Amino acid sequence: MKENNNHLKNKRILITGGLGFVGSNLSIRLTELGAEVLIVDNMLPRQGGNLFNIEPVKDKVKVNISDIRNPTSMNHLVKGMDYIFHIAGQVNHVDSVKDPLNDLSINVEGTLVLMEALRMNNPEARVIFTGTRGEYGSSLSLPVAENHAINPIGIYAITNFAAERIVLTYHNLHHIKSVCLRITNTFGPRHQMAHDEYGVFNWFIRKAMDNETIPIFGDGRILRDYLYIDDLTDSMLAIALSENTYGEVYNVGSGVPLSFVELANKIIGIAGTGRVDHTEFTSERKALEPGDYYADITKIKAAIGWQPKISLDEGISKTIEYYKKYKKHYW
Amino acid sequence: MKENNNHLKNKRILITGGLGFVGSNLSIRLTELGAEVLIVDNMLPRQGGNLFNIEPVKDKVKVNISDIRNPTSMNHLVKGMDYIFHIAGQVNHVDSVKDPLNDLSINVEGTLVLMEALRMNNPEARVIFTGTRGEYGSSLSLPVAENHAINPIGIYAITNFAAERIVLTYHNLHHIKSVCLRITNTFGPRHQMAHDEYGVFNWFIRKAMDNETIPIFGDGRILRDYLYIDDLTDSMLAIALSENTYGEVYNVGSGVPLSFVELANKIIGIAGTGRVDHTEFTSERKALEPGDYYADITKIKAAIGWQPKISLDEGISKTIEYYKKYKKHYW
Numbered sequence: 001m002k003e004n005n006n007h008l009k010n011k012r013i014l015i016t017g018g019l020g021f022v023g024s025n026l027s028i029r030l031t032e033l034g035a036e037v038l039i040v041d042n043m044l045p046r047q048g049g050n051l052f053n054i055e056p057v058k059d060k061v062k063v064n065i066s067d068i069r070n071p072t073s074m075n076h077l078v079k080g081m082d083y084i085f086h087i088a089g090q091v092n093h094v095d096s097v098k099d100p101l102n103d104l105s106i107n108v109e110g111t112l113v114l115m116e117a118l119r120m121n122n123p124e125a126r127v128i129f130t131g132t133r134g135e136y137g138s139s140l141s142l143p144v145a146e147n148h149a150i151n152p153i154g155i156y157a158i159t160n161f162a163a164e165r166i167v168l169t170y171h172n173l174h175h176i177k178s179v180c181l182r183i184t185n186t187f188g189p190r191h192q193m194a195h196d197e198y199g200v201f202n203w204f205i206r207k208a209m210d211n212e213t214i215p216i217f218g219d220g221r222i223l224r225d226y227l228y229i230d231d232l233t234d235s236m237l238a239i240a241l242s243e244n245t246y247g248e249v250y251n252v253g254s255g256v257p258l259s260f261v262e263l264a265n266k267i268i269g270i271a272g273t274g275r276v277d278h279t280e281f282t283s284e285r286k287a288l289e290p291g292d293y294y295a296d297i298t299k300i301k302a303a304i305g306w307q308p309k310i311s312l313d314e315g316i317s318k319t320i321e322y323y324k325k326y327k328k329h330y331w
Numbered sequence: 332m333k334e335n336n337n338h339l340k341n342k343r344i345l346i347t348g349g350l351g352f353v354g355s356n357l358s359i360r361l362t363e364l365g366a367e368v369l370i371v372d373n374m375l376p377r378q379g380g381n382l383f384n385i386e387p388v389k390d391k392v393k394v395n396i397s398d399i400r401n402p403t404s405m406n407h408l409v410k411g412m413d414y415i416f417h418i419a420g421q422v423n424h425v426d427s428v429k430d431p432l433n434d435l436s437i438n439v440e441g442t443l444v445l446m447e448a449l450r451m452n453n454p455e456a457r458v459i460f461t462g463t464r465g466e467y468g469s470s471l472s473l474p475v476a477e478n479h480a481i482n483p484i485g486i487y488a489i490t491n492f493a494a495e496r497i498v499l500t501y502h503n504l505h506h507i508k509s510v511c512l513r514i515t516n517t518f519g520p521r522h523q524m525a526h527d528e529y530g531v532f533n534w535f536i537r538k539a540m541d542n543e544t545i546p547i548f549g550d551g552r553i554l555r556d557y558l559y560i561d562d563l564t565d566s567m568l569a570i571a572l573s574e575n576t577y578g579e580v581y582n583v584g585s586g587v588p589l590s591f592v593e594l595a596n597k598i599i600g601i602a603g604t605g606r607v608d609h610t611e612f613t614s615e616r617k618a619l620e621p622g623d624y625y626a627d628i629t630k631i632k633a634a635i636g637w638q639p640k641i642s643l644d645e646g647i648s649k650t651i652e653y654y655k656k657y658k659k660h661y662w
Contacts, residue, residue, distance in 0.1 A: 097504070100443055100447065100497075101440065101443055101444070104440060104443055105440075108435060108439065108493070109432065109435060109436075112431055112432055112435055112486075113432070116431070116432070147480065149478065149480070149481070150480070150481040152496055153496075153499070153503055153504075154504070155443075155500060158493055158496040158497060158500065161493070161496075162439070162490070162492070165484070165489040166431075166489060168484070169484055169486060169489065172484055172618050173428070173484075173485070173618045173619065284504065287503050288504065
């Protein structure tokens with residue numbers, strides 16, 4: 001993929017949610033490749049936006065604090081862009097239940113405002129949309145391929161699916177080339193570490209690093225697959241640069257299942273501190289818990305030759321190393 | 332179903348969009364059965380709301396002009412209701428493309444405001460939500476059963492699916508008993524006849540009655556199934572009264588496929604006037620056209636014993652008869 005990535009040099013790239021976990025890692029990667037990155041982020045509290053996330057490239061990227069729901073901002077910011085990585089979203093599961101209208105507003109209205117801005121001001125741009133494995137709801141068969149039934153439960157998953165379909169409608173109806181990803185649990189540096197309201201993997205890492213108890217709901221046997229952030233950003237760049245991916249939906253994950261309790265014990269082993277304790281599901285968590293999930297990544301492998309390179313152990317080590325060094329910016 | 336319907340006597344029923352096509356026919360039916368009907372409707376221009384629609388029961392139903400997106404109204408209006416028939420929606424396909432944010436606002440935000448109002452003020456109410464066959468997108472196999480893939484294309488279909496999933500999330504998470512319908516093309520008295528921006532069947536009837544040309548896109552061989560309004564309202568009452576339907580999704584249709592050109596010729600035959608002309612798809616219509624659809628209605632038949640009773644010919648005759656009598660209120 002090295003050769004391909006040269007095509008990103010001097011490309012103008014807008015990253016929505018660019019101060020958050022995925023957006024900031026992608027911004028750093030793209031800047032290193034010589035792209036001109038413009039970040040738009042609303043710095044909504046408790047959502048992961050953190051100016052320290054882009055410390056390594058802070059003098060090279062442009063940061064525009066605004067909101068994807070603001071048509072005035074978006075109509076201007078999309079102009080002249082070659083690629084739009086649309087990552088901004090309300091991702092906090094607790095807030096999603098407490099304030100579902102806000103979820104809807106950010107995730108769906110925001111996506112619609114962005115796509116309208118592109119339709120009117122820059123229909124030539126390419127859009128890469130980051131959705132969630134949650135769009136599938138409970139798995140009817142495993143691993144889950146892209147043609148699995150769509151049964152999203154919970155406002156967060158529903159709004160992600162609606163946003164994905166909006167993006168694809170603009171691809172089909174208004175010919176704005178767009179590709180959509182359904183991403184599994186991702187972990188790594190630059191994820192917020194302040195609370196456990198989303199991003200369970202990173203929260204486990206914090207609890208282990210602090211030599212505290214990692215709380216496991218139920219028996220902890222539910223399976224997930226986990227992806228290290230650099231593998232995700234690699235996949236996003238390769239997807240963006242492949243002409244044949246537009247109009248399609250791809251799972252992005254490791255495809256390797258692991259239970260929550262195994263994951264917690266692995267983290268504790270690598271960190272050398274921490275312990276596990278089992279606790280009951282709240283009724284709310286139980287109603288929203290989709291059960292086992294791991295991705296079938298055959299489609300993305302076939303389309304772009306991507307596959308994860310970082311082992312789970314290596315990813316955990318790198319993550320712990322990062323937070324040891326920069327703890328004060330995240331705890 | 333006669334005996335069952337006695338259970339509706341004196342029941343308090345809120346009908347959103349109650350001045351439109353489906354809502355007004357349902358209001359009349361429920362009032363005849365002795366239910367106490369409260370209609371909420373925003374009388375949005377070109378959406379089908381028409382005070383004449385409820386002429387036969389105008390002294391018996393209560394009409395509240397407001398908007399499902401208004402929490403102040405909805406928080407009050409849902410109180411004490413036994414059943415909520417949630418029918419209000421932006422259904423105009425042309426407006427959906429021109430102003431997608433309005434679609435999103437009415438269909439999804441409106442549904443969320445209604446469900447939040449119920450959660451806070453009347454979680455005991457039962458909700459019957461009316462969605463669309465459009466949620467499936469293009470048919471991968473025919474007839475289309477409820478477990479068919481979900482690939483909605485176009486903001487109208489996407490917002491309907493999102494609304495359906497929101498309703499089911501409130502069923503699962505907040506225990507507000509809800510059931511969702513995916514309804515096929517429905518026709519009959521009280522549909523708006525002023526323009527062709529949605530409701531193609533009724534538009535064909537108008538053109539035939541006016542001895543004008545019925546425009547058929549392409550070769551007119553695309554298949555749909557068509558349902559007469561009284562069969563739809565029958566199904567809605569039976570669904571509402573069956574305890575085992577809550578939490579489920581049901582197709583409602585005739586299950587009998589007919590091409591647009593055959594339909595047009597049938598209408599012309601019964602009306603005794605009109606003619607057919609073929610015209611090209613606009614690129615917009617082509618991009619949004621899902622192709623053949625007819626419903627598999629096995630699930631609803633098995634659950635409640637409902638099936639359509641009115642033949643297509645009888646339905647067309649009744650519809651023409653109604654509009655001959657009340658033309659001035661619709662043309």
